[in-house]
Amino acid sequence: MLRAIRIRPGRPARALRGHPWAFLGEVDFAGQPPQDGECVELSDVKGRCVGAGLWNGKSQIAWRRYSRRPISLDGPLLEELVTAAVQRRAGQPVCRLIWSEADSLPGLVVDRYNDLLTVQALTLGIDQRLGVILDILQRLLKPREIVIRNDAPSRKLEGMDVEIRTASGKVLEPSWMEVGGVQVKIDLVSGQKTGMYLDQLDQHANVAKLAKGRRVLDAFCNQGGFGLACAKAGATSVLGLDSSEDAIAAARSAAERNGLNASFEVANVFDWFTEHREASFDLIILDPPPFARSKDSVDGALRGYKELNLRALRLLAPGGILATYSCSHRVSEEMYLEVIEAAASDARREAVVLERTSQPADHPVLLNFPESRYLKGFIIEIRA
Ligand code: SAH
DSSP: OOEEEEEOTTOOOGGGGTOSEEEGGGEEOSSSOOOTTOEEEEEOTTOOEEEEEEEOTTSSEEEEEEESSSOOOSHHHHHHHHHHHHHHTTTOSEEEEEEGGGGTOTTEEEEEETTEEEEEEOSHHHHHTHHHHHHHHHHHHOOSEEEEEEOOGGGGGGTOOOEEEESSSSOOOOEEEEETTEEEEEOTTTSSTTSSOGGGHHHHHHHHTTOTTOEEEEESOTTTHHHHHHHHTTOSEEEEEESOHHHHHHHHHHHHHTTOOOEEEEOOHHHHHHHOTTOOEEEEEEOOOOSOOSGGGHHHHHHHHHHHHHHHHHHEEEEEEEEEEEOOTTSOHHHHHHHHHHHHHHHTOOEEEEEEEOOOTTSOOOTTOGGGOOOEEEEEEEOO
């Protein structure tokens, strides 16, 4: 029997409409509160089961669902959920292997880089079960090493410390591996995110198909994923820009190692556009970080996105292509298209949408969980 909590009468709690979270103020319990990290059954006001979730009274998001049934998240269920997530990504050597709520494991994120894994425990409930989870991963996948990347600031919201360590306790040096046909140096211990932006791997290949014979600008390039794929596909020239010195150093050494003709510069993209109004390109990629991290920052984010798209459109020759992305879940696909339309209007460019793109299958959108629907993109062709 799980400890029981209820939705408070009169609360329009989103958990009643299929959302996997309940907020502290939305729920009630008799007697002592549940223990942080405990498995708890949530019911509606009529006593019908909404699901079982991990409790943490230190967090505003106090309950996160892992099952629709009132069962405990113990060894057998963890094994079942981890195995199912791994099977869904069978045959993908580099991918996000487990993605939190979208795989019914709220707070657990596992990335696979061939024979290496990174694990993030972002909720207390998952952190408390990490030993069991690591054992299951070892058994299923026999990785050479598992890096525990518990450095996400969101851990503090759950009352946890931050740390990075390897499962074996040994030092793991960065290593070269092939991703999408290009050798890249992966630093799972101190790279941005867990090493790479896995959610854009499909798009690197997709955009590279358009790159032959074009002069390419890869803005917000990180380690040069788009730019290197474009260079390999026969781009005339490639320039990548990013504000991170480490990312640019990695992009440069990858270009050299692969014998690819691509240059990379440390730059603030906004400033770079201001200083290079006369530049000209045939393919521009805009893949900025999430500008809208909170509800209040949406207006500012839309202004930032519009400015970027406007500047890019101005530098594109007729027949040129803009591949433009937003990873802010608060900015919907329609909102982002409106931003691009406003930019095209200001730039007085005639342009068509060649393709709408979305997030890859290893980052599935969980229905009724809008936070999981975050990445959208448009590939635009300039007619005149
Ligand atoms: N395109 C990359 C992922 C980009 S993530 C890929 O496909 O792998 C966003 C990147 O923007 C990060 O690398 C971050 O360092 C960089 N960044 C953030 N703000 C920036 C700015 N103002 N100018 C340039 N780069 C910036």
